[in-house]
Amino acid sequence: MTEINVAEQAKKAQKASKPLSVLSTKEKNEALLIIAEELEQNYAFILEENEKDLALGREKEYDQAYMDRLLLTKERVFEFANGLKELVKLDDPVGEVVTEWTLDNGLHVKNQRVPLGVIGMIYEARPNVTVDATGIALKSGNAIILKGGSSALHSNKAIISIIHQALEKTSISVEAVQFIASTDREATEQLFTLKQYIDVLIPRGGGSLIETVVRKATIPVLETGVGNVHMYVDKHADLEKALAIITNAKTDRPAVCNALETVLIHKEWFAKNKDTLISIFKEFGITVHGDQEVVQAVPGAIEASEKDWAEEYLSLDLAIKLVDDVDEAINHIEQYGTKHSEAIITEDAQVAEQFLNQVDAAAVYHNASTRFTDGSALGYGAEIGISTQKLHARGPMGLPALTTTKLKISGTGQVR
Structure with missing residues (x-):
């Protein structure tokens, strides 16, 4: 029947x-x-x-x-x-x-x-x-x-x-x-x-x-496709912009596919700004899953497993990895990304251009929240979905x- x-x-x-x-x-x-x-x-x-x-x-x-x-x-x-x-x-x-x-x-x-x-x-x-x-x-x-x-x-x-x-x-x-x-x-x-x-x-x-x-x-x-969304915070990232963008991308609506799931942070930037970053995590109730350096620096952080780097949490959980440069960040995204939305926070135009050109995703951002990967936000009207494939249609x-x-x-x- x-x-x-x-x-x-x-x-x-x-x-x-x-x-x-x-x-x-x-x-x-x-x-x-x-x-x-x-x-x-x-x-x-x-x-x-x-x-x-x-x-x-x-x-x-x-x-x-x-x-x-x-x-x-x-x-x-x-x-x-x-x-x-x-x-x-x-x-x-x-x-x-x-x-x-x-x-x-x-x-x-x-x-x-x-x-x-x-x-x-x-x-x-x-x-x-x-x-x-x-x-x-x-x-x-x-x-x-x-x-x-x-x-x-x-x-x-x-x-x-x-x-x-x-x-x-x-x-x-x-x-x-x-x-x-x-x-x-x-x-x-x-x-x-x-x-x-x-x-x-x-x-x-x-x-x-x-x-x-x-x-x-x-x-x-x-x-x-699912959204294992990454953000790379470069050593030349503006602190105020980075905090605002990370907070919005992670906490505005954590259960949607354009929400932030993994932050890749330049080691120098993290060393300089970790205390401010930790206060933001505490304020918004974000649970951090990090590499060994992050776990040592962030109170209450959980050591990340291989599964964490590939996870679409859809919650207030966040994976954090420290990297040496933009190349390491791009390689990590290439390995674990789902080709949905990826972002870079930096005031270095050359590094931003490298990231935007080399990262393979339907939407790539410079100094903006990934929450804009949405039909309404980008002027398409109501979307029917976000395509992560490359034939016929891509993105919202x-x-x-x-x-x-x-x-x-x-x-x-x-x-x-």
């Missing part, structure tokens, strides 16, 4: 994607505004259903980081509704002429953006993804099939019911947004193989989920990432 239902949902999504792909920007924008309005008006219902998920999470003793990702508040509901409004302000990529030219034989060629078709979205605890992904898919002319984690089932069902209620008032078919409400793992596995209906799969969540999708899917995958995936191109060729009777 599971297989039939999921396949049927995918089939409906594909059918709905055809008229959606040719809707005007005005029609799509109107739909997004109506969805946003309905979400705001029904926030209390969403929070009631979210509380059911939170109660189950407390019973199952989910950790604090997981519960934070699961939690919805009025502010967070209005935030993702506002994300839809921000999408309305963005240019519609569909129909954009990327390039055009005329051949010597008179053929006129246009390379134009078109929707991918049907997006399959598999994600874990964050219910906001349900709205973000739906908004980006619809604005870019795509239907979407959503498979959220079982821990957020009540929240997601509530959000989807409101989205469907809103779509009834628009030019977009309700069937363009499908949600797989089953908690059966077979439903997810079935989604991996529906290549005849789904054009691309996007997994968003922990490393094991992404690895499973990449390994098992027979559909092309737009791979998002906004509207253009959910399109492909089509060659439109016009002639006057040319033959070859």
Whole structure:
């Protein structure tokens, strides 16, 4: 039964994607505004259903980081509704002429953006993804099939019911947004193989989920990645900047993928500024996992294991390693990084340029927090995920990432 239902949902999504792909920007924008309005008006219902998920999470003793990702508040509901409004302000990529030219034989060629078709979205605890992904898919002319984690089932069902209620008032078919409400793992596995209906799969969540999708899917995958995010504090780093940036990147929202996980510190800078740094760790309740020199210098620090250097903590734990120079920092990132976001703090422009050029990541920063690796913060509008791969899309995936191109060729009777 599971297989039939999921396949049927995918089939409906594909059918709905055809008229959606040719809707005007005005029609799509109107739909997004109506969805946003309905979400705001029904926030209390969403929070009631979210509380059911939170109660189950407390019973199952989910950790604090997981519960934070699961939690919805009025502010967070209005935030993702506002994300839809921000999408309305963005240019519609569909129909954009990327390039055009005329051949010597008179053929006129246009390379134009078109929707991918049907997006399959598999994600874990964050219910906001349900709205973000739906908004980006619809604005870019795509239907979407959503498979959220079982821990957020009540929240997601509530959000989807409101989205469907809103779509009834628009030019977009309700069937363009499908949600797989089953908690059966077979439903997810079935989604991996529906290549005849789904054009691309996007997994968003922990490393094991992404690895499973990449390994098992027979559909092309737009791979998002975990964030083992590093920051290198150079010997020429400004103390005030370094403290502010480290604090923001680690403590603003430690449970998200662009939060800081490892700090690599030049030995000279650490020797000069360790007391101030230690006071910051104490003030914010940061647990340090460090190399031997760090453990000796920082009260309460835990000696780091090999696992710590590769860990995405998603908590107030922080790995710290002392290094001799930028080359050692870059080599460490090359070994343990996940190609998500990496940063350098320095007033030496030459060292900064070396770091920015040599570090292999979707986003690299100089004297700024890695928390900006986010669709909204970088002007993409609500993102559908952060790609750490190199094909098709890299970094926060906004509207253009959910399109492909089509060659439109016009002639006057040319033959070859």
